[in-house]
Amino acid sequence: MELQEHNPGNWDIIVINDHSQDGTLTHAKRIATEVLELPINLGIGGCVQSGLLYAKRKGYDKAVQFDSDGQHVASEIKTLLWAMNETNADVIIGSRFISNFDGQFRSSYLRRLGIRMISHTAKVLTGKSIKDPTSGFRAFNRKVIELFAENYPVHYPEPESLILLHKHNLTVHEVSTLMCPRNSGQSSIQQKALFYMLNVLLGMFVSAIRPQRKREPSHAV
Secondary structure, eight states: OHHHHTOOSOOOOEEEEOSOOSSHHHHHHHHOSEEEEOSSOOHHHHHHHHHHHHHHHHTOSEEEEOOSSSOBOGGGHHHHHHHHHHHOOSEEEEESSSOOOTTOOOOOHHHHHHHHHHHHHHHHHHSOOOSOTTOOOEEEEHHHHHHHHHOOOSSSHHHHHHHHHHHTTOOEEEEEOOBOOOSSSOOSTTSSHHHHHHHHHHHHHHHHHSOOOOOOOOOOO
16 A cells, blocks of 8 residues: 555554444455454544544654545645645645646645635635645644544544634645545535535634633643
């Protein structure tokens, strides 16, 4: 698998199996350092939070969210980690829309329009311009691992998490990364697009006005 090929030898590859009933589990066990098997289907938000809870308990300083649909490119993980070291940002987002270069997957017009609407809303609510707010290719430092292990959005996690990061005064930086067409699954934006967009925007506004949870002090596990 591509992740193994680009592993410099000090990465732990953690696969979250979201109660899959196909051959995912068998394949994951061949390539992963650890496979976390969820007893029920939790969706994207639950998967990411499960992985970050594991990262918190293991004491990881950094974690990278990497989708399994073939859209993300393993060689670009080093780009995210380099950007985190250079900028000292708390979160690095891999973006399809910063640079336009040969081979970059651009997605459908409808999806790009939806992403622009989400991006504009995020800027209104946080003051930060993020061109690819739905990207699931992200690197987190220890502070964000601890925050998201305790509290991570469930329904539309990538856009809503930007609001949560802003409320906790955590910094986000975006870098250009290569993306590919997904080879499995379907984008939520392409299914009932208007309904999806309304719910995403509503979720972001609710996240913005929801009282901030008081964080408990971190304890070693």
